[in-house]
Amino acid sequence: MHRVVITGMGVISALGVDQNEFWDALTAGRSGIGEITSMDAGQLRFPNAAEVHRYTPEDYFPTKELAFLERFAQFAMISADEAVKQAGVEWTDALRERTAIVTGSCLGGRVAEEAGYWELFHHNRTRVHPLTIPLSMANAGASHISMKYGVQGPTYTVSTACSSSAHAIGQAFWMVRSGMAPMAIAGGSEAPMFMGGLKAWEAMRVISKDTCRPFSADRSGLVLGEGGAMLVMEPLEAALARGAKPLAEIVGFGMSSDASHITQPSPDGAARAMRNAIADAGMAVEQFGYINAHGTATQANDRSETAGIRQVFGEQCKDLLVSSTKSMHGHTLGAAGALEAVASVMTLQHGIVPPTANYTTFDPECDLDVVPNVAREREVEACLSSSFAFGGLNAVLAFKAYR
Amino acid sequence: MVFAMSESVEQRVLRVIAANQRIPVESVTADSTFEGLGIDSLDRLNILFDLEGEFDIQINDEQAKTVTNMQELIAGIQRLLDAKEEDSAKEGS
Numbered sequence: 001m002h003r004v005v006i007t008g009m010g011v012i013s014a015l016g017v018d019q020n021e022f023w024d025a026l027t028a029g030r031s032g033i034g035e036i037t038s039m040d041a042g043q044l045r046f047p048n049a050a051e052v053h054r055y056t057p058e059d060y061f062p063t064k065e066l067a068f069l070e071r072f073a074q075f076a077m078i079s080a081d082e083a084v085k086q087a088g089v090e091w092t093d094a095l096r097e098r099t100a101i102v103t104g105s106c107l108g109g110r111v112a113e114e115a116g117y118w119e120l121f122h123h124n125r126t127r128v129h130p131l132t133i134p135l136s137m138a139n140a141g142a143s144h145i146s147m148k149y150g151v152q153g154p155t156y157t158v159s160t161a162c163s164s165s166a167h168a169i170g171q172a173f174w175m176v177r178s179g180m181a182p183m184a185i186a187g188g189s190e191a192p193m194f195m196g197g198l199k200a201w202e203a204m205r206v207i208s209k210d211t212c213r214p215f216s217a218d219r220s221g222l223v224l225g226e227g228g229a230m231l232v233m234e235p236l237e238a239a240l241a242r243g244a245k246p247l248a249e250i251v252g253f254g255m256s257s258d259a260s261h262i263t264q265p266s267p268d269g270a271a272r273a274m275r276n277a278i279a280d281a282g283m284a285v286e287q288f289g290y291i292n293a294h295g296t297a298t299q300a301n302d303r304s305e306t307a308g309i310r311q312v313f314g315e316q317c318k319d320l321l322v323s324s325t326k327s328m329h330g331h332t333l334g335a336a337g338a339l340e341a342v343a344s345v346m347t348l349q350h351g352i353v354p355p356t357a358n359y360t361t362f363d364p365e366c367d368l369d370v371v372p373n374v375a376r377e378r379e380v381e382a383c384l385s386s387s388f389a390f391g392g393l394n395a396v397l398a399f400k401a402y403r
Numbered sequence: 404m405v406f407a408m409s410e411s412v413e414q415r416v417l418r419v420i421a422a423n424q425r426i427p428v429e430s431v432t433a434d435s436t437f438e439g440l441g442i443d444s445l446d447r448l449n450i451l452f453d454l455e456g457e458f459d460i461q462i463n464d465e466q467a468k469t470v471t472n473m474q475e476l477i478a479g480i481q482r483l484l485d486a487k488e489e490d491s492a493k494e495g496s
Contacts, residue, residue: 064425067449127455130448 002235004176005246005402008089010082010187011342012075013227013329014050018082022329022339023346026354027375031328033211033223033358038193046207050225050330051193068131069144070109071191075228075335076141077148080185084149087232088244089183091149100181101142101155102172103230104164104188106334107197108138114194141189141228153181159334162294164188166337166387166395169231170253173397176233183238187338189228198224204263206298212331214295214324214356215302215370217363222296225330229338231345246402248345251382252281258392265301265388270294270308273394277384278312281398285316288398289380290353292344293370294388295324296331303365305388310368321378323371327357337387341397344385348401351379412458412484413477419453420473436472454480460487 011018014032015025025032032050041047057066057074069077089095112135116128134140139157146155154175158167165188172186192198201207201224208221231250239246254276258269278285294305302324313320325343332339347353352375359372382400389395410418413433421428424440431440437447451462454476460483470476 126461127452130452131445134445 002177002179002237004173004233004250005236005239006231006233006248006250006345007239007244007246008083008085008087008232009230009247009342009345010079010086011227011229011339012052012055012078013229013332013339014052014225015329017055017078019342019346022342023350026325026328026343027352029328029355029357029373029375031211031357032225033330036193039195044198045202046209048208048211048223049193050223052226068134070112070135070140071226072105072107072109072189072228073140073144075189075191075226076103076230077144079187079189079228079230080145083185083230083232089232090242095182096150096152098153098182099151100153100172100175100184100186101145101151102168102184102186103139103142103145103157104159104166104168104334104337105138105141105157105190106159106161106164107190107192109136109140109191110197111191111194112136114196145185151185160393160395161389161391162331162333162336163387163389163393163395164334164337165229166341166385166397167255169338169341170255170395170397173233173250173253176235183232183234185230185232187228187230187341188335190333190335191226192224192333193226208297211358212297212327213358213360214293214297214327215306215363215366215368216359217361219297219299219302221298222326222331225332227329227332227339228335229342231338231341248348249400249402250397251283251400252277252279252398254278254280254396256394258394260392262392263390265304266392267304267307267311269392269394270305270386270388271311273396274308274312274384274386277396277398281382281400283382283398285313288382288384289319289321289378290347290383291320291322292340292347292383292385293322293324294386295326295356297324297326301388305386306366306368317368320368321353321371321376321380322368323354323356325354327359337385337395337397340385340387341399344383344397344399347383348380348399351377353378353380412481415457416454416477416480417473419457420450423450423453431473433473433477438471458484460484
């Protein structure tokens with residue numbers, strides 16, 4: 001069993017196109033949520049989303065390559081590139097042959113799919129674009145990363161709704177820890193801004209009409225976001241041997257299924273996943289000072305998640321900080337666990353806990369210290385990053401500061 | 404008749420291929436082969452898709468498989484266009 005460290009990270013989101021912009025916004029409590037501009041939102045019942053702005057695909061990819069990259073795959077590639085560069089990976093044939101790539105995506109490339117279906121059903125066309133399948137398949141991000149770096153090891157994609165990339169990172173972590181893979185690139189990406197999908201979310205009546213206010217009594221639902229994030233993980237001794245700088249240690253991964261309801265979350269399921277992550281890390285509850293919460297700002301999630309945290313942390317809750325960065329980067333679905341893993345690692349690196357933005361009013365059912373609106377300086381030893389998906393599938397990652 | 408002034412079938416085919424491959428139109432000639440232009444099987448699907456749109460025709464899978472160069476492609480499309488014209492003439496009669 002190896003100790004596993006993160007040596008590189010990349011993130012593109014509504015908060016910016018790299019990890020520095022991401023962190024600047026998170027610590028400033030600045031939300032990337034705003035009026036939808038990428039499409040005509042006139043026929044939607046909600047006006048806002050957390051879209052990636054100031055991003056021109058042609059600045060990142062040659063036009064010929066772009067024809068093969070759906071927006072969600074572009075996000076996967078861009079964040080992987082930043083992560084691999086930060087890690088300073090020196091590729092050898094042996095490393096390429098066994099490195100793992102695990103990505104998460106809830107939807108895959110539905111923007112491309114919808115464009116084809118629109119022509120088919122709306123304009124009575126008889127054909128869809130021949131790249132529709134390779135563009136829209138959920139594993140496109142993993143495959144393109146693999147091709148770019150010539151990585152030939154275990155490469156696949158996990159789709160567990162809003163837990164997708166947390167499951168992806170957790171499985172990749174276990175592969176590196178066990179020695180099965182000498183390195184892993186893992187994370188997720190999502191591009192949910194297309195009319196059919198937005199309408200489906202609208203119909204669930206869980207999207208806020210204004211903004212995302214996790215744990216606040218006046219919370220009114222989630223706000224969808226787009227983006228991608230990737231981590232490079234490797235054994236501590238390998239990182240040190242090649243002079244790479246560990247950003248933080250990944251120490252635990254816990255999973256569970258609620259086995260109760262297709263959309264209503266259960267505190268028990270969340271609690272079991274958190275306990276499993278802490279046990280997998282071989283650590284004590286007292287060592288964890290921060291949770292990057294799932295915190296979607298739906299009535300049900302935030303109440304249930306608070307109850308789950310109370311089950312696990314009990315008296316310890318008085319010293320625990322809990323925040324939802326979804327208040328700033330939005331709910332990026334299959335990318336959420338990866339974005340929040342980056343936020344968690346940066347929290348440990350910098351000794352600053354990002355806040356829950358847009359918070360206004362105390363809710364007795366969400367009575368934890370949710371770090372309202374203003375970042376808090378706090379050197380925490382370890383933290384959890386929680387993802388709880390529709391369908392009751394839970395994934396929790398545990399990180400430890402590397403000092 | 405303005406036909407002589409408009410683009411020929413050959414010119415249209417070569418233009419579609421150049422645009423699809425994002426290469427200068429001068430680099431595609433009637434003597435070019437798919438292999439010579441570095442066009443792989445997935446590129447071919449894209450090109451067939453664009454040609455079907457350009458000419459409003461349906462190129463069937465079996466016909467498409469046998470084509471290796473521009474001459475054959477242009478000839479094949481010309482045949483489909485002739486057949487189309489014949490059909491519409493029949494419908495008109």
